[in-house]
């Protein structure tokens with residue numbers, strides 16, 4: 101049990117797109133405090149209001165001068181691609197063949213999967229992210245590795261085994277029957293236990309047979325608590341390939357619809373080149389599109405029209421999509437989202453950005469009852485941000501006149517140097533200190 105003292109910001113609702121946040125959409129305490137007890141939040145308030153109510157001798161962690169927010173959430177990321185992040189620019193399908201598939205082959209070895217899983221969680225927490233929905237590889241052991249690493253750190257995490265039974269290297273391919281059998285074993289072992297949830301993971305339409313997609317739909321129909329993650333309409337070459345492979349479907353989304361794969365717990369990464377009709381159909385299901393800006397910019401996939409998607413009533417989430425994304429830190433993702441928006445005449449405000457990283461993503465993943473807000477009874481996952489992490493940021497923060505300006509500068513200039521500390525389940529899981537600066541090898 102501890103009391104964290106610092107500035108505190110948490111959202112209660114979507115602040116809207118205007119530079120002035122919608123009233124009642126957020127709460128901010130300049131000298132606030134968050135009381136953590138048994139892995140949960142006991143209370144949030146002004147420090148002077150809360151302090152008299154805590155037991156004598158309670159440890160107080162002094163984060164004055166820093167900003168406490170709910171831990172960031174990443175709705176779509178590939179942990180198996182950590183080591184190929186920033187592999188020189190080819191478009192999607194070449195990038196998959198040249199870098200991604202070879203990297204994923206190495207996860208056949210359990211020791212490799214375990215080592216990368218630990219390093220991935222280190223990096224995630226270093227960037228302030230406490231929950232992610234994670235693509236593993238087609239090897240079941242890759243899922244055991246990330247779930248057991250997340251359990252040891254008491255993280256809330258979603259993950260799943262990649263299902264792909266065609267159009268990939270032999271070493272990565274499963275079968276319609278075998279892939280489902282492995283997924284069912286993983287669901288039995290991990291889903292709904294500790295803070296873990298299983299997400300069925302057909303990679304994308306081109307790498308699954310109709311039989312495999314059908315079988316995934318069957319598993320999903322039997323358990324409404326399962327998640328599903330895949331890719332949709334990311335790149336023009338991909339769209340043409342899907343049309344060729346599934347001539348019976350009128351568009352890309354129809355492939356997933358036909359097999360029963362589109363529901364409220366589905367996350368589809370990208371959704372850049374969707375028709376109005378596809379958007380309207382997505383809106384009816386409650387499925388969310390994971391906007392992955394740094395990935396879309398890196399692979400040149402296209403500019404995601406956030407506003408059109410939103411106005412069509414489609415739920416959107418925000419994601420790093422590492423290894424095509426260029427950073428795991430939520431702040432890096434926000435920079436990309438701002439830039440994509442700016443190019444479309446829809447610049448992202450800091451209010452909207454930080455809402456998306458926290459409560460917005462929690463809602464998209466149906467986790468708003470337990471994470472995404474600093475609220476009594478919620479799980480104690482939080483990030484402590486340093487708005488003066490570099491000399492330039494310190495000066496910028498000093499001259500900024502409003503909280504909105506300071507948050508915007510943090511969003512545009514910040515990275516993992518701005519993440520002073522990260523807490524999960526009420527315990528410190530990352531602390532930026534001298535050990536963050538590594539000496540050059542001699």
Ligand code: GUN
Nearest residue numbers: 200303304331395421424
């Ligand atoms: N589409 C299918 N697989 C992938 C992947 O690993 N990364 C991205 N960005 N798109 C995909």
Ligand code: FE
Nearest residue numbers: 176178369421
């Ligand atoms: Fe992806």
